[in-house]
Amino acid sequence: MSTAGHAFRDNVTMLRRTLLHARRYPSLTLNVLLTPVMLLLLFVYVFGNAMSAGLNGGHADRADYIAYLVPGILLMTVGMISLGTAVSVCTDMTEGVIARFRTMAISRASVLIGHVIGSVIQTMLALVLILGIALAIGFRPDATPVEWIAAAGLMALVSLALTWIAVGIGLVSPNPEGASNLGMPLTMLPLLSSAFVPVNSMPSGFRWFAEYQPFSPCIETLRGLLLGSGIGTKNAVLAVGWCLGLTVLGYLWSKARFNREPKR
Structure with a gap:
């Protein structure tokens, strides 16, 4: 078998290990899913009427706010799942699993690629x-099949980018608790974006940060795709640019950290 064939086989093996681990220990995934579900229900049923007053000059209703809110919650979910990846990678590091993999005749990159995929x-x-x-509580997207495919592709690209950053966080953290704390920006940044309110309703300093940080252009692009309202060239370029940049940064950081031999 060629070198590429061996690497592919190792990648598949590590992917299978990651999925089996997730199936046997689903509590981590369920715990990180609980927060976006609770936020979705909270902002719809508790704050929905009040928050909708800030949309469309005060002429929106709860259904309009649900349509506005859901894309942000979806991308917040991506950040929270990636935080769980940081904890999983750090757990492998601290429990000595990675040290054992280093001694085996397998592709080093496959260990990280298995986690990421x-x-x-x-x-x-x-x-x-x-x-x-x-959908059960009233979200009604207006996307064409092509827009659905584009939306799925965008969410996968955001997930890939944040996951590589999370892998780097897991590799540099001293323990799983540290990985969870160090990865908090992945879950906090959506709160300072256009996920819950339009950026033009924010004070000027916050508005500039919220407009250009990674989550806002991704949320606006996803919102335009799902609601059929148009994505805008600026948001699309910023979203793809942020995703590609973070993917490359996270990959290079993770690879450099993983290839560093542990201190004896």
């Missing part, structure tokens, strides 16, 4: 669940 698969399944809940 497994996380993206879990994320897409989690998004289907969140979307199902959103």
Whole structure:
């Protein structure tokens, strides 16, 4: 078998390990899913009427706010699942599993790639669940089949980018608790974005940050795709640019950290 063939086989093996681990210990995935579900229900049923007053000059209703809210909740879910990946990678590091893998005749990259692909698969399944809940409480997307495909592609790209960053966080963290704390920006940044309110309703300093940080252009692009309202060239370029940049940064960071031999 060629070198590429061996690497592919190792990647598949590590992916299978990640998925089996997720199936046997589903509590981590369920715990990180609980927060976006609770936020979705909270903002719809408790704050929905009040928050909708800030949309469309005060002429929106709860259904309009559900349509506005769901894309942000979907991408917040991506960030939270990636935080679970950081904890899983750090657990492997601290329990000595990675040290054992280093001594085996396997592709080093496959250890990380298995985590990343497994996380993206879990994320897409989690998004289907969140979307199902959103549809049950009144979310009514107006996307064409092409827009649905583009929306799924965008969510997968965001997941890939954040997961590589999460892998780097897991590799540099001293323990799983530290990985969870260090990865908090992945879950906090959506709160300072256009996920819950339009950025033009924010004070000027916050508005600039919210407009150009990674989540806002991704949320606006996803919102335009799902609601059929147009995505805008600026948002699309920023969203893809942020995703590609974070993917490359996270991959290079994770690879450099993983290839560093542990201190004796």
